[in-house]
Amino acid sequence: MTIQFNHTIVASKNNRETAEFWADILGLTVGAEWGPFIALEVANGVTFDFATVPPDLPGGLNPTHYAFLVSEAEFDAAYSNIQRRGLTYWADPQRKGENEINHNDGGRGIYFLDPSGHYLELITVPYGGWPAR
Numbered sequence: 134m135t136i137q138f139n140h141t142i143v144a145s146k147n148n149r150e151t152a153e154f155w156a157d158i159l160g161l162t163v164g165a166e167w168g169p170f171i172a173l174e175v176a177n178g179v180t181f182d183f184a185t186v187p188p189d190l191p192g193g194l195n196p197t198h199y200a201f202l203v204s205e206a207e208f209d210a211a212y213s214n215i216q217r218r219g220l221t222y223w224a225d226p227q228r229k230g231e232n233e234i235n236h237n238d239g240g241r242g243i244y245f246l247d248p249s250g251h252y253l254e255l256i257t258v259p260y261g262g263w264p265a266r
Contacts, residue, residue, distance in 0.1 A: 139178075144195065148183035198252045203256070223245070241255075
């Protein structure tokens with residue numbers, strides 16, 4: 134068996150709000166609630182399992198970075214959803230290129246925050262570009 138990434142838990146201020154935000158931006162469908170989790174599945178079968186984290190939990194909510202490789206059409210749709218919501222986005226992780234798109238490796242990319250403070254990234258070309266064919 135080859136090793137595959139299967140799922141991760143996304144700590145959230147509100148699991149429903151954060152799962153629905155991701156689903157709306159990415160054009161995905163929120164899965165059924167299972168125990169304390171609400172799952173969101175992406176095309177390769179990986180699930181992001183959103184869990185509400187109590188504010189008094191030691192260490193609290195630690196925002197994390199999640200990057201998504203998307204097609205040009207998926208980028209356009211997500212970008213439209215980001216604009217519809219009036220979200221601020223950046224061309225770089227240092228938040229210097231506010232409301233700008235980067236064109237790294239010949240593609241397009243942006244960074245933005247979800248309701249729990251997680252840093253989401255959309256890119257149309259992987260870092261380093263596509264391998265030569």
